Amino acid sequence: MPTPHIRAARGEIAPIVVMPGDPRRAARIASDYLEDAVLVTDVRGILGFTGTWQGRRVTAMASGMGGPSMTIYATELAREYGVEQIVRVGTAGAMSAGVAVSDVIIATGAHTDSGMTASRIPGVHFSHLADFGLARAAVDAAATLGEDLETPVRVHAGAVFTSDHFYLERPALTAALTAHGTLAVEMEAAALYAVGAAEGVRTLAIVTVSDHLVTGESMTAEERETRFDTAVRIALSV
Ligand SMILES: O=P(O)(O)O[C@H]1O[C@H](CO)[C@@H](O)[C@H]1O
Ligand SMILES: O=c1cc[nH]c(=O)[nH]1
Numbered sequence: 504m505p506t507p508h509i510r511a512a513r514g515e516i517a518p519i520v521v522m523p524g525d526p527r528r529a530a531r532i533a534s535d536y537l538e539d540a541v542l543v544t545d546v547r548g549i550l551g552f553t554g555t556w557q558g559r560r561v562t563a564m565a566s567g568m569g570g571p572s573m574t575i576y577a578t579e580l581a582r583e584y585g586v587e588q589i590v591r592v593g594t595a596g597a598m599s600a601g602v603a604v605s606d607v608i609i610a611t612g613a614h615t616d617s618g619m620t621a622s623r624i625p626g627v628h629f630s631h632l633a634d635f636g637l638a639r640a641a642v643d644a645a646a647t648l649g650e651d652l653e654t655p656v657r658v659h660a661g662a663v664f665t666s667d668h669f670y671l672e673r674p675a676l677t678a679a680l681t682a683h684g685t686l687a688v689e690m691e692a693a694a695l696y697a698v699g700a701a702e703g704v705r706t707l708a709i710v711t712v713s714d715h716l717v718t719g720e721s722m723t724a725e726e727r728e729t730r731f732d733t734a735v736r737i738a739l740s741v
Contacts, residue, residue, distance in 0.1 A: 506579040509551065511543035516584040517553050517560035521738050522576070523592045523731075524568050524691060526550040532563040532592070532735055549576065556739050566591065570617045570667065570694035577695055581702035588705040590637065590738040591695050592731060594722075595663060595687035595710035598677050602686050602712055604720045606657040607734050609633075609641045610708040614685060615665040615693035623697055631665070631696035634705040637741050641707060644740035648733065656733040661686045663710065665693035677716055687712060707741065709734045 505511065523529055529550045533540035537554030544551040544564065551564030564580075566573040573591075580586040595608060602608065613631040620629050638660065645658040664685050677688075692708035699706030711731045714721035722730060 506583050508546055508549070508575055509544045509579055509584070510546050511551060511553075511584070513584055515541075515543040515553055516551065516564075516580065516586060517562040518585065518587040519559065520562045520564055520580055520586050520589045521592055521735070522564055522566050522589055522695075524566050524594075526565040528592070528731065529563045529565040536735060536739060537561060537563060561739065566691055566695075569690050570615075570619045570665065573691040573694040574619060574698055577698040577704070577706070578702060581698065581704045586704060588637070589695060589699070590706070590741060591691060591708040591710075592734045592738045593689050593691060593708060593710045594713035594731070595689035597687045597712045597715040598664065598681045598717070599686050600717065602659060602715075603657065604712050604715055604722060605730060606659060606712045607645070607737070608663060608686050608710050608712065609638055609645065609658065609660040609737070610663040610692045610710060611638050611660050612662040613665045613693035613696055613708070614662060614680065617665060617667050617693060619694060620697060623701070629697065631693040632700075633696060633707045634699065637705050637707040640741040641709060641737050644737045645733075648736055648740070652733075658733070658737075659686055663692055663708070664688045666690055688716065707738075709738050
């Protein structure tokens with residue numbers, strides 16, 4: 504049944520959703536990876552396509568940017584469409600010196616500064632965790648994929664920082680999070696993991712590093728849209 508934000512009929516969304524932030528990336532995943540992909544929703548320009556990948560029905564749908572947007576779509580997918588698994592395929596800014604532009608991070612957990620977490624269970628510092636089975640499958644898929652690639656992509660597993668801010672400069676915070684093992688910053692993983700915990704949906708975020716907060720290295724806008732092949736392949740494999 505349509506929701507305020509998704510126009511698809513119930514059966515038009517697959518139980519497995521691959522979810523970039525960017526609607527154009529959802530369209531590209533549908534055209535490059537899915538067979539017989541059909542547009543099933545476009546409310547507010549948030550595109551969703553359902554097709555098949557290796558014989559299994561999969562929906563590629565955007566989340567938009569930030570925790571509130573991700574929370575709306577992930578909650579409606581879980582409650583109204585019976586979605587069982589959501590894997591975010593996003594971009595992130597590296598914080599750690601051990602992570603470079605184009606590397607991929609399997610986000611096993613997500614720290615956050617989001618007010619959404621504080622209001623979800625007041626008084627508790629809620630831990631935002633990926634589904635363990637999905638994270639393990641992603642690590643295994645990355646190893647298998649790496650053997651087939653001419654130019655291997657470096658894949659890391661660890662914590663990211665989910666921030667409400669894209670532009671706020673906080674070098675001390677970046678240094679402290681890095682000193683506590685955080686690999687990169689992005690804007691939706693913690694919200695996705697919170698919905699996963701609340702709604703009983705398996706969730707994982709796999710991000711491609713588009714820029715580096717410390718070195719200043721970065722991808723172009725076009726590269727941000729196109730250079731995420733490894734992350735998508737891992738996401739589809741799990
Ligand atoms: O590339 P996506 O998936 O949108 O992810 C990152 O890019 C956006 C900011 O440019 C935020 O949504 C952030 O999380
Ligand atoms: O949220 C994001 C995404 C990419 N790069 C950043 O610095 N932040």
